[in-house]
Amino acid sequence: MITRTLALASLAAGLGVMAQATEIRYVLWDSNQLPAYQQCAADFTAANPDITVKITQSGWDDYWTALSTGFVSGTAPDVFTNHLAKYPEFAKNNQLVDLSDWVARDGVDTSLYSGGLYDIWGRDAAQFGLPKDWDTIAMIVNMDMAEAAGITLEELNNMSWNPQDGGSFEQIVRKLTIDENGNNALSADFDADNVAVYGYQNPGSGGMMGQTEWGHFAVSNGFTYQPEPWDGEFNYDSPKLAETLEYLARMPEEGLSASFQDTRSLGSDSMFVAGKAAIVPNGSWMINYFDNNVKGNYQWIPLPIGPTGQRATMFNGLADSIWTGSKHKEEAWQWVKYLGSADCQSVVAEKGVVFPAIDGMAEKTTQAHQARGIDSSAFLTMANANTFLAPIADNGARINEAMENAVQTILLGKDDAQDALDKANKKILRYNR
Template identity: 60%
Template structure:
């Protein structure tokens, strides 16, 4: 009996410890980043034995619907992977926590993040997220097809474009576009009604951000979204943007891209992986996806130089926010702080999926990509080119709907582009100022 009592006491102590453990629920949408963040969670739990992390992954298409429902029902995760287009509304509705008291209380050095990323998540002295990675946009090219067409990597890396004739970009796209008889789009015999390989495909309408769809073309043509973050005046009626949209919308009519209504249900990513399109613009978060699914040689190349004389890319980032309804805010903050720390972001860099937000880690991600046979330096090239921030304002969801509706009309050739964007911009500005 004397030996049983200590064992019983030990068991009771262990059970008590388990009962006192705090669970932090963390939501994210990207499956390719799961392994990295599972490792971060395991490392965090070792350093914080009283806290467990439960990661819940939901695909992008359902993520925001599920999250909105959970906010209403009071079942929201403690920590969410947040987006610039969504967080202003969450903040306005008091659904996410101001992190500034925690940041000041723990003396967090926010200067470690790449310029602009931290500031995007703050307003009027409040802070709603800590950055965890940055991204830019480049172009993926089917190199097996490019070589057959006689298009070199050097040519692809040195493209330029303009809204009048498309520049060398359109010439290359024409060389890469093939009809059923093997004629490319430079040939007088080219049949645009029977295309088997499109030279280029826009991802979609792009919404108010146009991140991978049109923003890089438009900004390299002289367009700007706002004069500064949170400015209540958008410039979606800018003739430079209209020029850009008209040019991109003209590509299907030339047989160089699939019509919007045909490409929309398939998606440019699936079309590229299936070998139906030679060039697509995509974000750096797609490097691993394309590496794992494309069964042909492909390369990432910088975006074309535009009329203003430089390349341009949105410089964007994702951050983590704490739900206002969380009952474990202190533990949730510890997890958010860790997600934004060097320790976790080094793990993310080593997995080679995204570029961590902390300065100086880009080369580690490039090395991780190179070790897996991928040269992702085009994204770093874009980070050193002209970069611009995503548009951000109140009532972003409504603004996005208004701009998306106008863009879809342009893509399908319904209405005058200048008029559509003028009316959409006026309406967007009204919504922001409400």
Template identity: 65%
Template sequence: MCAFRHTAALAVAVTLGLGAASASAVDVRYMLWDSNQMPAYQQCAADFHKLHPDITIKINQVGWYDYWTTLATGFVSGTAPDVFTDHLAKYPEFAKNGQITDLTQYVQRDKVDTGAYTKGLYEIWGRDGKQYGLPKDWDTIGFIVNMDAAKKAGVTLADLQNMTWNPKDGGSFEHIVRKLTVDANGVDALNPKFDKKKVTMYGYQTPADIDMTGQNTWSFFAVSNGVQLQAKPWDARYAYDDPKLVDTLDYLAGLPSKGVSDNFENVKALGSDAMFIARKVAIVPQGSWMITYFNQNAKFPTAWVPLPVGPTGVRATELNGLADSIWSGSKVKDQAWQWVKYMGSPLCQNVVASRGVVFPSIDGMAEKAISEQKSRGIDSSAFLTMAKSKTFPPPIGDNGAQINQVISNAVTSVLMGKSDAASAMKAANAQANQLLRD
């Protein structure tokens, strides 16, 4: 659920209209949160208007932290956008409250080729025969590495690309993290003389933006350790009390005491991404939506590498997919659907791929985006490697906001060293499952 959080916090309205307006001209209001994607969708809107001269797309960009409040206010006041970028963690509540439109009739009427999308992206936006979004892009998680630090530590790109991990001794992952952790005297964490109270660069940092999915914080470790949080989307039981998740969280919570990660309170204040940019940490996990951010802000050589192979013998990542949804209160649903359909088509997704900001949802488009990024000196193939590894959807069910709070609080308490993982996750899981059934 961590997508595109480094976008601007202010709303910027963009009106795109080409050609003469007809007497039946209609405005379709569209809202997204990622400023990096604005240019691509401006182009898509202009191209769309040429095909539909009677429809003008008005784009409003609102940064992630204000986005959902703005949307909720719009639902209540009757001023919500006709179409908006939706998130898997949010849409169940919108659907339950009747705030988004079932697209099934439109999909069937226009014979949309739903098989063109990357496997699983379309289905996860449906429930009980109703479809609430048309996929627009997907993301996976990888590690970004400070390659200056790696070179100084004698860690090669091949070493980083072939890491293994386990919750007992950390595997080659922890060995590398220790080599990359350096104190004020230039001594690494493998050396008995290492001073963990005077660290100048930590080897690894778990981000502080904890949620129930653990997308870029703990889920990839946990699932590679054999955890299955939910048997399938909408299943009425979560497994946040799985002993293998407990082991995973205990491991991550123990990294600061070894001196190879900063304490969680500092990370909450500073932000793991900012720590990486400031050369305070050598490796952080992040999503493919952050490729452009790091490319623009890191003033040193970096590399994206796949996540470590876990005890189960595989790498694992959440495969998250955004979609566009139509507000149920829209007065221009037919025109809104035309825009949603266009954004999910090869015509628009080719434009998005050519910008190289995100990976579009139609099969084959990600390779185009990766090629574009490569032309700018960015090798993002690690994310495609992860997409071809073990992937899993985020937990999906009713009462997501309340459950998210329960799980987030429990995991945060564990990572801050205030609770032991076994008791915290047992209590949180019981509460989450009760909320799931309510």
């Protein structure tokens, strides 16, 4: 009887501990990253049995809709994956917890994070997120098509570009562009109205960032987005951006790329997978998607060298933030701190999904890729090139809308590039005055 009583008491105590555990709700949008963070959550709870983590994943559009609805209804998650394009308005609306006191209290070594990733998530001494990863842009090439066209990997790795004649980049694109009769775009018999394979495919318009669409071309051409982060003055009326967008708009006219309308409906990623496009630019977050879906031989290559004499890429990074409406802020902070730690980011690196924010972890990711036969070194090459942070300022949604509309009119051939950008930039400057 005594033994049974003790056993029941022990069980009750155990149930009491379980009942007292605080559940932190955490959301992310990338299904590829879910397994890594589920492992991080299990490891975290093992070390902190009084805190459990419930992770929910949803697609990009649904993610932000649900988050905005949750802010209004009071049902938002405690912690969420945040994006630079979104966080200024969240911070302005007092929806993000300032982490700076906790960072100081717990002695978090922010120097561990790759250049600029920590600072960009802060403003006026407040800190709204801890960095979780970084990404750069590269180009994926159908190597079966390249070899058939007599193009070597060395040529691909050393392409140069300019907005006047396209440089060696355009010559390669022309060799890879094939019409229905088998003629490439260097041939006098090439039929630009009946193209079977496009040599290059621009993903779309890109809004205020142009992260995969035009930012790398424009910056390698001498364009800068703004004088510094949070500066309300933008340079979207720069002639360097105008001639870059004019060049991209000209490619469909010459049959080198699909039209903006077709790309919008088909998607450049799907076109590459289906063998309808030979070269497509994309971010390091898409490495696993292409490896899982491309059937033939492919290769990631660095972006072309521009007129500045440099390659250029946006160096972007996500962070984890805490909602001001959370009823468990201290526990949420412990989870955010763990997400930004070497312990969790090492797990993420070993899964080979993204490049973690902590310096030195990227090599673990490339090793994980190599073990699966993936060469992701082009993204590291770009990380050591001319990198630039995403543009960031108040009224980001309105800025993005203005640029989205302007770039679309240019790519659709409905407006002169310089005129469209002049009008958009004037509108944007009014937003921030």
